[in-house]
Amino acid sequence: MDIQVSHVSKSFDRKQVIKDVAFTIPSGEICCFLGPSGSGKTTLIRLMIGAIGADSGTIRFGDVQMPNLGMLSKIGFMPQNDALYDDLSAESNLRFFGGLYQMNPGQLKQRMNEVLALVNLSEHRKKLVRHFSGGMKKRLSLAASILHQPEVLFLDEPTVGIDPVLRRTIWDQFHEIKKSGTTIVVSTHVMDEVTECDKAALIYNGALIEYDAVDRLLEITDNGKVEELFILASGRTQGGAAV
Ligand SMILES: Nc1ncnc2c1ncn2[C@@H]1O[C@H](COP(=O)(O)OP(=O)(O)OP(=O)(O)O)[C@@H](O)[C@H]1O
Numbered sequence: 001m002d003i004q005v006s007h008v009s010k011s012f013d014r015k016q017v018i019k020d021v022a023f024t025i026p027s028g029e030i031c032c033f034l035g036p037s038g039s040g041k042t043t044l045i046r047l048m049i050g051a052i053g054a055d056s057g058t059i060r061f062g063d064v065q066m067p068n069l070g071m072l073s074k075i076g077f078m079p080q081n082d083a084l085y086d087d088l089s090a091e092s093n094l095r096f097f098g099g100l101y102q103m104n105p106g107q108l109k110q111r112m113n114e115v116l117a118l119v120n121l122s123e124h125r126k127k128l129v130r131h132f133s134g135g136m137k138k139r140l141s142l143a144a145s146i147l148h149q150p151e152v153l154f155l156d157e158p159t160v161g162i163d164p165v166l167r168r169t170i171w172d173q174f175h176e177i178k179k180s181g182t183t184i185v186v187s188t189h190v191m192d193e194v195t196e197c198d199k200a201a202l203i204y205n206g207a208l209i210e211y212d213a214v215d216r217l218l219e220i221t222d223n224g225k226v227e228e229l230f231i232l233a234s235g236r237t238q239g240g241a242a243v
Contacts, residue, residue, distance in 0.1 A: 001062040001074070001151045001183060002027050008047060008057030016206060017043050020057070023201055023211040025185065030178055033187040034194055034226065035203035041187035042080065044203065045154050048185065049077055061152060073101060076150030076182075080157045082141040086130040090121055090140050093129060094147060101148035108147075115143035118173060135166045142170070146177055153177060155186040159193065171196050191226045194218075202229055 003025040010018040017040050025031045033041040046052045048059055050067025059066040061074070084093050091112060098108035116122045119139035129137065138158060145153060155174070159167045174196070178184055186197070194200050194214055202210040202217075210217060210229055221228040 002060075003048065003152065003183065003185070004058075004060040005044075005048065006058045006060075008044075008054045008059060010043060010047060010052070010055050018047065018054075019205075019207045021203075021206075021208045022057075023208060025183060025199060027183055028178065028181050029198040030174065030184040030186065030196065031199040031201060032194055032197040033185065033201050033203055034189070034191065035187075036189060036230070039203045040206040041189075041203055042156055043206075045077075045156050045185065045187060049075055049154055073148060074151045076145040076148070076153040078141050078145040078153075078155045078158055080160065082137045084129050084137060084141060084144070087128065089126050089128055090116070090132070090143075091125040093140065094144055097144045097147050103148060111147050111149070115147055118146075118176060119143045120169070135162055138162060138166075138170065139173075142173060146182075149180070150182065152183045152185070155184065157187055157189070159188065159190065167193075194226050200226070202226070204230060 005024070006022050008018060008021045009016060021044065033044060035041050047054050048066065050071070053067065061071055064071055085096065088096065094112045094115070095108065098112070103111065113122070116125055119142055121136065121139055121143065124132070124136065129140065132140065142158065145155070159170055162170065171193070174184055174186065197214055199212065200210070200214050200217055201208055217226065217229065218224050
């Protein structure tokens with residue numbers, strides 16, 4: 001399912017935090033939202049999943065204009081702060097999410113086995129989440145977000161605070177999920193993660209300063225580093241030009 005964001009703007013308390021943003025993510029691609037803290041990545045994700053409304057502009061998933069309740073079963077969302085119940089086991093957490101998605105018991109059982117295996121938590125399924133490490137919670141949170149086989153998956157800073165080895169594992173899992181045709185939108189402020197993605201949206205002060213295939217974006221820099229694009233953008237801002 002293609003995602004089309006057309007001239008979307010959003011203000012909070014009269015401060016514009018998303019400024020006329022427009023781009024299209026082709027079906028089945030991984031797109032990252034890259035930008036410094038406070039640049040607007042989470043707000044853009046919340047707009048796209050329909051958690052908040054835009055002041056202007058439109059967001060379409062395929063032919064459907066968001067927000068649309070019927071689309072909820074096709075969307076997976078992994079929030080920045082894990083939305084898990086500490087006092088429940090891993091599998092009870094997944095059962096809770098399965099209930100939200102109205103999955104039938106047979107389907108839920110099969111999917112629980114599949115997603116726990118994908119995130120390497122099968123042997124910890126009976127353990128209470130309060131005894132999980134931070135990395136295990138991240139992986140369980142990812143498992144919960146894909147339980148219902150969403151067509152589009154939103155991941156808000158999924159690797160923040162994660163060590164490099166586990167980060168590699170988690171990215172391998174994203175690539176595995178992509179193989180099933182899922183479109184993935186992932187926010188990050190780790191510049192190196194851009195090379196894991198097909199497309200990148202560079203967000204700075206609520207504006208989209210670049211959106212392109214990652215290969216092409218890296219070509220237009222002198223040193224092949226994405227940071228350079230942000231340095232150029234901040235220079236333009238200080239000079240008074242719009243970015
Ligand atoms: N509900 C809200 N009310 C008022 N201001 C908000 C609200 N949500 C976000 N903002 C503001 O919007 C701006 C963008 O925030 P957002 O969380 O989208 O950035 P971000 O790029 O995701 O940051 P981070 O990487 O730190 O998560 C910030 O200035 C933030 O303070």
